[in-house]
Amino acid sequence: MKAAPFAYVRPSRLSDAIAELAETRGGGKVIAGGQSLAPVLAMRLARPDTLIDINSIEELGVLTRSGSALHIGAVVRQRRVERDPLSGSVPLLRLALPWVGHRELRSRGTVCGSLAHADPAAELPAVACCLDAELTLTGPNGHRRVSAREFFHGAMTTELTPDEILTSVRLPVAAAGEGFGFAEIARRHGDFALAGVAVRVRLPAGRPEATLTAFGVSDRPVTRDVSEQLAAAVTDSGEAPADRLKGPLSAVADELVDTDGDIHASRDYRRRLLLALAGRELSKAYERARDGAEEVAT
Amino acid sequence: MTVNEAVPRGEGAPFTPRPVKAGADDPVEVRMTVNGTPTALSLPARVTLADALRDHLGLTGTHVGCEHGVCGMCTVLVDGEAARACLLFAVQLDGADIVTVEGLGRPDALHPLQESFGRHHALQCGFCTPGFLMSSYDLLTNQPDVTEEELPEELSGVICRCTGYRNILTAVDETRRAHPGGVPAPGNCGRTALVGRAGQGTDATDGPDETENAASSGTQDIVLPGGDPTIAMRITTAIDLPEDRVWGVLDDIHLLARCLPGAELTDDYGHGHYAGRARVSVGPVKLTFNGVAQILEHDRAAGRLRAIAQGQDTGGAQTQADITLTTEATEAGTTMHADAKVYLTGRIAQFGRALAGDVSRRMFEQFADAVTEAAASGRAPSGPVKAPSALSLVFAPLLDRVKRLLRRGGRRRRGGREKEH
Numbered sequence: 001m002k003a004a005p006f007a008y009v010r011p012s013r014l015s016d017a018i019a020e021l022a023e024t025r026g027g028g029k030v031i032a033g034g035q036s037l038a039p040v041l042a043m044r045l046a047r048p049d050t051l052i053d054i055n056s057i058e059e060l061g062v063l064t065r066s067g068s069a070l071h072i073g074a075v076v077r078q079r080r081v082e083r084d085p086l087s088g089s090v091p092l093l094r095l096a097l098p099w100v101g102h103r104e105l106r107s108r109g110t111v112c113g114s115l116a117h118a119d120p121a122a123e124l125p126a127v128a129c130c131l132d133a134e135l136t137l138t139g140p141n142g143h144r145r146v147s148a149r150e151f152f153h154g155a156m157t158t159e160l161t162p163d164e165i166l167t168s169v170r171l172p173v174a175a176a177g178e179g180f181g182f183a184e185i186a187r188r189h190g191d192f193a194l195a196g197v198a199v200r201v202r203l204p205a206g207r208p209e210a211t212l213t214a215f216g217v218s219d220r221p222v223t224r225d226v227s228e229q230l231a232a233a234v235t236d237s238g239e240a241p242a243d244r245l246k247g248p249l250s251a252v253a254d255e256l257v258d259t260d261g262d263i264h265a266s267r268d269y270r271r272r273l274l275l276a277l278a279g280r281e282l283s284k285a286y287e288r289a290r291d292g293a294e295e296v297a298t
Numbered sequence: 299m300t301v302n303e304a305v306p307r308g309e310g311a312p313f314t315p316r317p318v319k320a321g322a323d324d325p326v327e328v329r330m331t332v333n334g335t336p337t338a339l340s341l342p343a344r345v346t347l348a349d350a351l352r353d354h355l356g357l358t359g360t361h362v363g364c365e366h367g368v369c370g371m372c373t374v375l376v377d378g379e380a381a382r383a384c385l386l387f388a389v390q391l392d393g394a395d396i397v398t399v400e401g402l403g404r405p406d407a408l409h410p411l412q413e414s415f416g417r418h419h420a421l422q423c424g425f426c427t428p429g430f431l432m433s434s435y436d437l438l439t440n441q442p443d444v445t446e447e448e449l450p451e452e453l454s455g456v457i458c459r460c461t462g463y464r465n466i467l468t469a470v471d472e473t474r475r476a477h478p479g480g481v482p483a484p485g486n487c488g489r490t491a492l493v494g495r496a497g498q499g500t501d502a503t504d505g506p507d508e509t510e511n512a513a514s515s516g517t518q519d520i521v522l523p524g525g526d527p528t529i530a531m532r533i534t535t536a537i538d539l540p541e542d543r544v545w546g547v548l549d550d551i552h553l554l555a556r557c558l559p560g561a562e563l564t565d566d567y568g569h570g571h572y573a574g575r576a577r578v579s580v581g582p583v584k585l586t587f588n589g590v591a592q593i594l595e596h597d598r599a600a601g602r603l604r605a606i607a608q609g610q611d612t613g614g615a616q617t618q619a620d621i622t623l624t625t626e627a628t629e630a631g632t633t634m635h636a637d638a639k640v641y642l643t644g645r646i647a648q649f650g651r652a653l654a655g656d657v658s659r660r661m662f663e664q665f666a667d668a669v670t671e672a673a674a675s676g677r678a679p680s681g682p683v684k685a686p687s688a689l690s691l692v693f694a695p696l697l698d699r700v701k702r703l704l705r706r707g708g709r710r711r712r713g714g715r716e717k718e719h
Contacts, residue, residue: 001365002344002346002349002365003344003346003387004344005322005323005342005343005344006322006343006344007319007320007321007322007324007343008318008319008320008326008343008387008389009318009319009320010315010316010317010318010319010389010390011317011319012317016317020319031387031390034385034386034387034390035367035382035385038366038367038384038385038386038387039366039367039385041344042365042366042384043366049322051343051387053318053389053390055315055390056315056316056317079379101455102370102454102455103380103433103436103437103452103455104370104373104380104381104382104436104455105367105381105382105385105455107376107379107380107381107436108376108381108382108385108386188454189451189454190454190455
C-alpha cells in the first residue's frame with residue numbers, strides 16, 4: 001500500500017524543526033532514515049499530518065568522540081557508524097550493527113532513529129541499555145538528558161513527548177579490560193530477533209562484573225546485573241565456559257522472558273534461546289575482558 | 299516533469315537539500331541524478347523513490363514487490379550504497395545520485411555481474427534480478443574482501459521466490475573472484491532522455507512543455523540525448539532516376555514529409571523549423587507523436603540532407619531522431635543512403651530493442667520507396683503514405699525473422715555450431 005498524504009517540511013535549523021513539530025500539535029512525525037517509519041506509513045498503521053525531515057540540519061549529522069563517550073547525531077546513518085574508525089571505541093556497537101536489518105536498510109537507517117522507534121526486537125536499544133547510554137531529547141524547553149534504561153517505556157513507546165526530537169546519543173567508550181558480546185536468533189538474517197542478548201563484562205580487581213540486556217523477549221530491552229552468575233561459573237583455572245553458565249543463568253532467563261510467544265516461537269523456546277545465547281556471549285565477553293581486548297575486531 | 303538540466307553540485311562539498319515546506323497536496327521539487335542524467339521532478343511528498351523511478355522517469359527495471367521493505371526487489375544505489383527504493387520518499391533525495399539496474403550495463407555491453415547471472419542461470423523468473431544485481435554490486439564495491447562464506451548472509455536482503463539462491467550465490471561469487479579489487483563501475487550512466495510512463499505524462503511540467511513550447515515558437519533547438527541511440531541503422535536504396543530528380547523530392551520538404559509513413563507536417567515556422575505529427579500503429583500499440591523537426595543541413599551540391607526531430611506521445615513515449623540522407627550519382631541512376639539514429643524512451647522502448655529496430659527499418663524502407671515513387675512521378679504519393687500498420691510492420695519483420703531463423707537453423711544443421719552475431 002502507499003502512505004496516506006502528508007505535509008512535508010525540511011527545515012535546516014534544529015529550532016525550526018522543533019517549532020514545526022510544535023505547530024503540528026502531536027500530528028507530526030520526525031523522519032531521518034525512515035527505515036522503520038516508511039513501512040508503518042505504507043501499511044497506514046500511522047497517518048501523521050506532517051513529516052518533519054531533519055536530514056538537512058547540519059548539527060545532527062555529527063559523529064565525534066569526546067573524552068569517554070562516542071557522540072552520534074540524529075541523522076548519522078548506521079552504515080556510516082559501522083565504517084567509521086571512531087566507532088571501534090564502542091565495541092558493543094560494532095558487534096551489534098551487522099545484525100541491524102540488512103545492508104540496504106543500514107545505508108539509510110540511523111542509530112538514533114532505531115532508538116526513537118523503540119521496537120522491542122531491535123538491536124540498538126539493547127546496546128544503549130546495556131551500556132547505559134545517555135540520550136539527548138530536545139523540545140521547546142531545550143535539551144534534557146535521559147538514561148537509555150529509563151527511555152524505553154514499552155513497545156514503541158518512549159520517554160519522548162510529541163514535541164521532542166531525539167537529537168543525539170552518547171555511548172561510553174570501552175575501557176581497557178572490558179569485554180562484550182552480542183548475538184541474536186532470527187528466522188533469517190536481518191529479521192526481527194526471536195531472542196537476543198547484549199553483554200558487557202568488566203574485571204576490576206579480578207572479580208567479574210557483568211551486565212546482560214535481553215531483547216525480543218519482552219516489550220522493551222531488559223537489563224540485569226549477572227555478576228554473581230558469572231562469578232559462580234568461573235573455574236579454578238579462570239575459565240567461564242558457556243556450559244557452566246547455563247545453570248546459574250537459567251533463573252534469570254526464565255524471569256526475563258515475559259512475552260506469551262507468537263507464531264514464530266513459544267515462550268519456552270524463547271527461554272531456551274535466551275539461555276543459550278546468554279551463556280555463550282557471557283563466556284566470550286569474559287574471555288575478551290580477561291585477555292584485555294580493548295577493541296573488538298569486526 | 300523531467301528536464302535534463304545541470305544540477306549544481308559543488309565538487310567534493312556535500313549537497314545540502316534546500317529547506318522545504320509543503321502541504322499534503324503540494325508538489326515538492328526534487329533534483330536527482332539518475333543513471334548519470336540530471337533530472338528535476340515535482341512530486342507529492344508521499345511518492346516513494348521506487349514509484350518516482352518507475353512512473354515518473356519510465357525506469358521500470360526497479361521492481362516493486364512488498365512495498366514495505368521486506369523483499370528487496372526495489373534495491374537501487376543511492377549515493378553509491380544499496381538502499382530500498384520503496385522505503386525512501388523521493389522528496390528526501392534532493393541532490394542524491396541514484397543508479398538503477400538500467401544504469402548497470404547496456405544490452406550490448408552487460409556488467410560483469412549481469413554476464414555472470416546469465417551464465418549461471420541466476421535469473422529464473424527475473425523478478426528479483428534487479429534487486430540482487432544492485433545489492434551484490436554494492437557488496438562487491440564497498441566490501442570487495444567479502445568471503446564466499448559471508449555471501450548468503452550479505453545477500454539476505456533480497457528474496458528470490460523461485461528459490462534460485464544457489465545459482466545467484468554462484469554468480470556473485472564468480473564475479474567476486476574475477477574482480478578481487480571491486481567490480482567495474484556501472485556502464486550505462488550517460489546522459490539519456492528520461493520520461494514517464496503512460497498515464498503519468500499528464501502532470502508533467504517540463505518534458506511535454508518542451509515540445510509544446512517548441513511547437514508554439516518553432517524555433518527552440520532540439521537537443522538530442524548524448525548517449526548511444528536505441529537504434530542506429532543505415533538503409534541504402536538504389537533509385538533508377540538521375541540524382542536531380544531525387545533532389546526534386548528532397549528539396550520540397552512538404553513533399554518529402556508526405557513520403558514518411560504516417561507523418562504529416564502541420565506547421566512551417568521558417569528557417570528550417572517545422573511542426574508535425576507522426577502516427578505509428580504496431581499491433582495493439584497506437585502512438586501519435588506530436589513534435590518538431592529541424593533541418594540542420596540542406597546541401598544539394600554535396601548530396602546531403604540532415605534533419606533532427608523530436609516527438610512525444612500523449613502516453614509518455616518519446617522519440618528523438620537524427621536522420622541524414624545522402625545521395626550519390628551512379629551509372630544506373632542514384633544511390634540514396636538514409637542514416638538514422640533513433641532514441642526511444644517510455645513504453646515504445648519497452649517493445650524490445652530488436653523489434654523496435656525492425657519496425658524502424660521497415661519504415662525507412664517504405665520511406666525510400668515513397669521517395670522513389672515521388673521522384674518518378676514528380677508528385678506526392680497518392681494520398682499520404684499510410685501509417686505503418688500492424689500488418690505491414692509487425693508481420694514483415696516477424697516474417698523476416700522467421701526466415702532468418704530458418705536460414706540460421708539450416709546453417710547450423712549443415713555447419714554444426716556457429717557463432718551468432
